[in-house]
Amino acid sequence: MRRIAAITRNPVAIALLATLAVAGCANKKNNLPNSSSELGLNGGRGAGAATPGSSQDFTVNVGDRIFFDTDSSAIRADAQQTLSRQAQWLQQYSSYAITVEGHSDERGTREYNLALGARRAAAARDFLASRGVPSNRIRTISYGKERPVAVCDDISCWSQNRRAVTVLNGAGS
């Protein structure tokens, strides 16, 4: 089953994902893949074109985001894999600084979710740092529940919104 995995700033990928988002919302399955490579997109039109070291490469081949359980900032096993790939990539392409954006679903109050998003961003940052990414390259920011990627109103959407997204600074936009 294909469903939304990543929103990138790349126009090609956005067009692709816009159609995937619909399928994702209709799907109630909870256990979301963390990168598009797990979706079988690798070698497809998205990934094939990605220049190694580009933000598209990072988003599509590495996976720019991880997901969390409800009201949790624990890094799940699948998220650890994604973050480890991110760390490896970031060490290879060491000119990038990154911002880790923490987000929550809408099942909580605005202020609490700002704090929860911040805690998720910090957890992702700490994991990346533990895998060798210098912490002075990592900035964090929380958007709480203010910037959902999926807007349908059910469990599959909430699980997509509980995320930490690693954004490459100054690399494409």
Place this chain on the structure above:
Amino acid sequence: MIRKLRVLFAVATVAMSAGFVVAPAHAQLVIDVNKGNVAPLPIAITDFVSADAMGAEISSIVTADLKRSGLFAPIAKSAFIEKISNPDVAPRFQDWQVINAQAIVTGRVTKEGDGRLRAEFRLWDTFGNKQITGEQFFANPQNSRRVAHIIADAIYEALTGEKGYFDTRVVYIDEAGSKTQRVKRLAIMDQDGANKRFLSDGKTIALTPRFSPTRQEITYMSYESGQPQVYLLQIETGQRELVGNFPGMTFAPRFSPDGQKVIMSLLRDDGNSNIFTMDLRSRNTMRLTNSNAIDTSPSYSPDGSKVVFTSDRGGQPQIYAMGADGSGATRISFGGGSYSTPVWSPRGDLIAFTKQTGGDFQIGVMRTDGSGERILSSGHLQEGPTWAPNGRVLMFFRESSGGPKLYSVDLTGRNEQPIPTSGFGSDPAWSPLLE
């Protein structure tokens, strides 16, 4: 802006001799707002006598205010028998008794020589055959709506014994656009939705505005620097400043009751959030909590001695109370489910909260020790209560199709009303009564 003169009218009527002094609301005609189930009081609000449409407009604003309170049932004008042409003369009480008006409002609006508006009103006890109160006000014509709200407050106070809340404003977040890219702008309006204007440009997200209890000033959180941080904004001048010089995200601000401090959360480097205050004069900061948890949504008691806040230190968000110095934090919410956004009533007697249980969000109140919980409103996604200055009504926001909307609900929970905003709105914060 508006000069208020309490006038003890010398009324020339048969019933009243010259020198009659305005009586306080007498025993027969009082709405007891503490009773659980108040039947709204039938009241006749006549068009104020005026040379233009202003009289009818003021009357309609007063009518709308009193009706939305749930305590009054304004009688349709079509039922009126007597037409008021001279508001200085007592109405024909029997004409109003027939239509069961318990009280009558009459008034007049005139233009003064200097261009100011002069508005007078009298409130009459129909079955007591006498005037309850009468006042007059002078104002610039652009403040005509405020005059109407002040009159509505005076009527509310005369008949309930409680301060009104109609001459107030609300700051909130105007929301527009798709949910994934929604524009969130600071906005301000009168409590009835009129006179809306924007206070931020919408280029970056602004959230959680709160009124100063003492000045025309708000504190809020904004992403404008790239890092979400707490700001102060002078409403009239538009002057803004950052609150403090903290290394991380600051959020969830509120003023202390004296307006001299902002209390807020500061994100710690480890991802937890603790509560701090900053004195706006000395710029001194003080840490109130130091837990490995999310401590947020602080709110002072009206005497400034205590603070309630949300914390997940016990595993899920619950409400805690502590001394204003951070001492003795104790959990007070035990109703099952999770609790957040506690807001202490301006009367000091209750704490409003957002509760999550099952799939529902509820707005409720509890006593300050956590006992006596009452749910006033339930919905799919609603949060963020704010108190009217008299502590009798709450405003909050509820997600609906397309975006969030503002609602008010009184302490009985029986009178829930949508607030007529243009566009979507969230995070309302009620002002004190205007000066």
